[in-house]
Amino acid sequence: MSQQPERIWTAALLIIGDEILSGRTQDANLAYLAKWLGVQGIRLKEVRVVADEMDAIGDAVKALSAGFDYLFTTGGIGPTHDDITVDAIAAALGVPVIVHPDAQAILAGYYGDKLTDARLRMARTPEGATLIENPRTKAPGIRVGNIFIMAGVPIITQGMLAALDGKLQGGAPVLSRTVAAWTQESTAAATLAAVEKAHEGAQIGSYPFWREGKTGANFVIRATDTAVLASVAEALMAGLREIGVEPVDGEL
């Protein structure tokens, strides 16, 4: 019986914002989104960070929405003049920007008679979009085609992702298991390569560190099958012992 190779679902993230590129703000959405996607059975394959500029955003949106199953964007959907994400994505898709009636109703309910023009900017979407709930500050995220337009502030982004939980089609989640050792990674290099080669469907990443004056490395095994993970871990620990390195079953 041969098993059909499983379809792998992929995603990209486009981080929009001068504050990230200037080094002023440390991005906190990449790692969170990566792990959230992992649980949905979707692999984050590429990330780009671009400035608050129409062309830079538009070019990246075209490339990434065509190249991957899903594209998530963060940043640039607030009420100020530098928030141009919706305009840039609509232009890239060749559709007009509209005031989405449901988004306008949500903002009207939240701001009441304080719904200024600036705040109403947050109800603008590319034509044909649907909304993503924002439990934290109401102004919604936007889905248009395979593009998910989200806020840049991490706590808001995380609320929007929670609203999408379990709603995207994905495959088998990628699982991981770590074997570690107090050794230079170069000592283990040949062993790692041989073990990875012998186990189809598994990948081993090597992550060195220096701590308390000593050198160590974590070897992270990734696969979608727990049996494969276990057999790679066993083979790797056996291989390390063979070259005189005592392995640790877990992370250091």
Next chain:
Amino acid sequence: MSQQPERIWTAALLIIGDEILSGRTQDANLAYLAKWLGVQGIRLKEVRVVADEMDAIGDAVKALSAGFDYLFTTGGIGPTHDDITVDAIAAALGVPVIVHPDAQAILAGYYGDKLTDARLRMARTPEGATLIENPRTKAPGIRVGNIFIMAGVPIITQGMLAALDGKLQGGAPVLSRTVAAWTQESTAAATLAAVEKAHEGAQIGSYPFWREGKTGANFVIRATDTAVLASVAEALMAGLREIGVEPVDGEL
């Protein structure tokens, strides 16, 4: 007397590594490089993160080295099987990979008779490359054309950048100054847009936050000229007072 518009020097960063895309490791090089480039008078304009895959690395290297004055890469230059950055960049440039004699000499001096094949991998460069000193762990970074190939471990990357300090051609550094207020950014949106429009060569970014149950925003002004910075800050503070918002001269 008309002033010649100043040439703007640009850079991109390519972060290479499954560990970043899986969310396991939080990147720490982007913000550090961005600030270091700012001091050199070079602006970081785009960042990409790709997996440890030949094609993904090669495509990004071609696009980014052609699109910007400088390209920095981090990650994938260690001794293990997943370290394929040098191979991918050489392939993208259409040049062979060689063992660089100076790099081999550095590693031989460091490892002595423990210079294994795995460690010798770290002396491999694209043909035509020069080396970037690594004060921390010796295995050098690599410069080939406008591409700077650096380590992924932040303390090593930072040492390599220190070795490049003041050696790259750049323009005027971008300076910044922050005005803040305890207000919703949507309240200030029209003021921000008007002040930015009135001051050529300056940009204002708006970064909201929530703290102690209150809403505030930092307005970061960026320009290459201190006089412009000062006049934008004055205009912004005056504009905020006009709409009944008390400004803070500095960051909140």
